[in-house]
Amino acid sequence: MVSGLINANPIIYEKKERRARPTPTFTDDGAAEPIDQQEIFDHIRDIKDPEHPYSLEELKVINEDAIEVDDQHSYVRVTFTPTVEHCSMATVIGLCLRVKLMRSLPSRYKVDIIVAPGSHSTEAAVNKQLNDKERVAAALENPNLLDMVDECLAPSFG
Known part of the structure; x- marks a missing residue:
């Protein structure tokens, strides 16, 4: 199976130490404290890569x-x-990020998921697909694709 991977031997990086987060506090009107960069990162750091047994953090796909x-x-x-520039799983990775944040954040948030400029050969097409509500909804109706996303989002106990 390894021979079919586009990047069979990715560089693996050390995970950052998790920082303690205070229990959310609420204002008088019941609103939670603001969401910040660290909280978003904590939600997505453990998403597994679709092709490798590593997290997106370990592969430096996200930071x-x-x-x-x-x-x-x-x-x-x-x-x-x-x-890699020709990653065939870029759209799946972006979809995993979107689904994780859809499931984690209050619905008032607008979320954009984009490929870093210059990092993918079909960057514009991937960005368009990941940020179009109808395309995302259609992708999530595909049971095979939804199973792949759920597998990437499943907690790892390793």
Whole structure:
């Protein structure tokens, strides 16, 4: 199976130490404290790569610095970098990021998922697919693709 991988031997990086997060506090009107870059990173750091037994953090596909949060305007943008320019799983990785954040964040947030500029040969097409509601909805109706996404989002106990 390894021979069919586009990047059979990716570089593996050390995971960052998890920082303690305080229990969310609520304001008088019941609103939670603002969501920040670290919180978004904590939600997505353990997503597994679709082709390798490593997390997106370990492969440096995502990192905390590539996350933008504007809590006041309910906006989050995650920029990810595939391990190779011709990664055939870039759209699946982006879909995993989107689904994880859809399941984790309050519905008021608009989330954009983009490929880092210059990091993928079909960057514009991938970005268009990942940020089009109808395309995302259609992709999530495909049972095989949804199974792949759920597998990438499943907690690892290793």
